[in-house]
Amino acid sequence: MHQLAKRIQESFTSGFVSASEWRGDVAVTVTRDKVHDIAEFLRDDPGMDFDYIVHVSSVDWPDDEERFEVVWEFYSIRKRHRLRLKTRVPESDCVVDSLTDLWKGADFMEREVYDMMGIRFRNHPDLRRILLPDDFAEGYPLRKDFPLRGKGWRDTFEFLDERS
């Protein structure tokens, strides 16, 4: 196991689920309730020192019991190492703690995840859709059950050539 993953396992025995290393990327999966604590540890611990948030993302696994995976990628500019933090969220209770109080950059990134995948972030200061219009009624487009062509909203638009 990678050194960074081992440190997380030692410090959070209850929150740690698994760790992997593939193609040089270290990924640690943790339980949902510990995400904020672990993220705070990652930022403030001198051995970790992850001062830079790279991206927040999400993956939909419709066949799994806990359907959604939320992914954070952190980088340490001083220590020059990288870590991916992952957690699982069930569809029935689609909420995870927001990290906006630790990294201000997480604000827009989390809004995008909410917009595209419908995962809500607890304690986010302004959780609204960001790329899609506020009145977008079709749901969350990056979910796997969302058809590529949309759910028909666009077909209701009137275009110039149709009216004539």
Added chain:
Amino acid sequence: MAFEDQRTTIYKVDPEHPESETLPALRTEELLLNMGPQHPSTHGVLKVIMELEGERVVKSTPVMGYLHRGVEKLAEDGTYHQFIPHTDRLDYVCAMYNNFAYCRAVEKLLDLKVPDRAEYLRTIVAEVQRIIGHLFWLSAQALDIGAMTVFFYCFRDREILLDWFDELCGARLTTSWYRIGGVERDLTPSLISKLKAFLDYFPPKIDEYQVFLEKNRIWLARTKGIAVISAEDAVNFGLSGPTLRGSGVDYDLRKYEPYSAYPKCEFSVPVGKNGDTYDRYWIRMMELYESVKIIKQCLEQMQEGPVMAEVPSVTFPPKQRVFTNLESMIQQFKLFSQGFKAPPGEIYCGTEAHKGELGFYIVSTGGGKPYRLKIRAPSFIHMGAFDHMARGYMISDACTIFGTYDIVMGECDR
């Protein structure tokens, strides 16, 4: 609707004393102003709702998504090769660097080694693209602030390089020249001599642009000390590229996680001090000189060799062989119709584009299409810091801030 109350408040005479001869008690009110989505300085379609106190910005809320095309969703429906032209349309000003970042990410997923000559070619073209990007940025930023002359000079030189791209791959903007495992074709002798001529011609022109701007008092007044962001905040917001280096952090993936031919070249990463618009301008100007240096070194060091990795399950065969050899034809047909199967796993690969860190996070389940593809777009993340950077500045400085991010909405909205 979240912004139901957005309307312009009109200042009126106090209605309780309409006829009073003395001035009515001065009433101050905050003004809500919609800037965009069709404002020329927003570099595309972007709206910012600003709360103003007089001409000072109190709070600003970016409203984005006017150019959202669902690129990440489209990626899940096509093969890995088919996504390359989509990356052109992200940051349409600098398509080559998007191709580069995407191809690198897929190569990391496949653990594919690119031939040496291809690495040099990639670096050369990427740096040419960086010059184009910075010239475009400089012209647009100067124009936004009111210095029009530089715009024409920059476009004159940008045009030379766009014609060079045209000769290289047949397109000026949507290039799609990079391939997974290499590049589409080698540089011809004519292209190399044209590029060398440009490298001799260009550095004096950079001095020329600087003379235009750095002796211009209006330009200095509108950039020095404007939109200052401290190093700590810039890192915390996740800024990258010149926007972060302007605050004194030397984060540059070309040095931090060297890739392609960059480790074989000598170049320096300019870093600012004050974190204001002027420093970010200065960094980009210095990067123009550095890009010229990198291209020159690459041209010197480059050896003859193949420009495409020979991995029949992934890379395309040379066109000549497709017409004469049956196996190559089958290989070509299979790659175009079905794509290749990537091993299951997930990777993140960041590349230092001229705007900042352009990253791709790809999840593969072993099929011929990406299961999930996430684009880490620097423009989008920079917009997250807009409110922080605009607070307390004048409304006219908002244009400067759009410019200083080098924002392109195609990449921001994806």
